[in-house]
Amino acid sequence: MNNNIIIMEHPLIKHKISLLRDKRTGTNEFRQIVEEIAMLEGYEALSDLPLEDVEIDTPIETCITPMISGRKIAIVPILRAGLGMVPGILSLCPTAKVGHIGMYRDETTHEPVPYYCKLPRPIEERTIILLDPMLATGGSAVDAVNQIKKLGGKNIKFMCIIAAPEGLEKLSTAHPDVQIYVGNLDRELNSDAYICPGLGDAGDRIFGTK
Numbered sequence: 421m422n423n424n425i426i427i428m429e430h431p432l433i434k435h436k437i438s439l440l441r442d443k444r445t446g447t448n449e450f451r452q453i454v455e456e457i458a459m460l461e462g463y464e465a466l467s468d469l470p471l472e473d474v475e476i477d478t479p480i481e482t483c484i485t486p487m488i489s490g491r492k493i494a495i496v497p498i499l500r501a502g503l504g505m506v507p508g509i510l511s512l513c514p515t516a517k518v519g520h521i522g523m524y525r526d527e528t529t530h531e532p533v534p535y536y537c538k539l540p541r542p543i544e545e546r547t548i549i550l551l552d553p554m555l556a557t558g559g560s561a562v563d564a565v566n567q568i569k570k571l572g573g574k575n576i577k578f579m580c581i582i583a584a585p586e587g588l589e590k591l592s593t594a595h596p597d598v599q600i601y602v603g604n605l606d607r608e609l610n611s612d613a614y615i616c617p618g619l620g621d622a623g624d625r626i627f628g629t630k
């Protein structure tokens with residue numbers, strides 16, 4: 421498998437994904453758990469942030485101690501469902517800027533239909549954390565990365581909660597340079613391009629729509 425694919429093994433993530441799968445989990449709890457999983461995955465995805473030594477005066481003495489260096493972070497949710505993951509990542513890096521990419525899947529073709537894109541500048545200098553809880557056919561994620569690269573983005577990490585093998589293959593083939601963080605790799609897509617067993621429609625469950 422591509423070295424840039426990281427499947428989460430942490431029991432807390434596995435447990436929380438099972439709670440999301442349960443159709444009895446209501447909107448409020450669903451939102452909360454999506455946020456928590458994003459934070460746990462973000463902890464892993466940001467583990468290569470560069471550090472630099474700075475001088476700090478403690479109450480005891482002056483010391484040289486590491487802090488995250490100036491690299492700028494852009495969090496970019498794919499609308500709508502990616503929005504649910506933003507607070508979890510912001511809780512780790514509250515000064516990050518947030519861009520948005522809007523798209524939805526055409527119900528018949530399952531192809532992404534883009535409708536919005538606004539990214540923080542300068543995007544080429546930022547570590548970009550692209551968020552979408554669901555990687556199904558992979559069409560939306562591939563198109564979102566295409567848009568980011570076209571605007572100059574280079575250092576891109578994609579984070580999802582559940583992936584189908586089909587989507588993971590498509591994204592990693594189209595963009596082998598993108599690091600892909602997956603909460604759980606599910607079995608397959610069904611004929612409507614929904615992930616099985618999955619959790620249903622993530623956007624509808626986060627926002628309480630149908």
Ligand code: PRP
Pocket residue numbers: 498499500501502523524525526530532552553554555556557558559560561587613621622623624
């Ligand atoms: C869902 C999901 C992804 C996309 C994944 O969004 O949040 O963006 O489908 O499917 P793909 O990998 O086959 O492209 P949806 O199109 O339902 O839009 P929404 O978030 O606005 O509900």
Ligand code: URA
Pocket residue numbers: 501554556613614615616618619620621622623
């Ligand atoms: N989008 C979702 O929200 N769920 C799926 O299973 C597939 C695409």
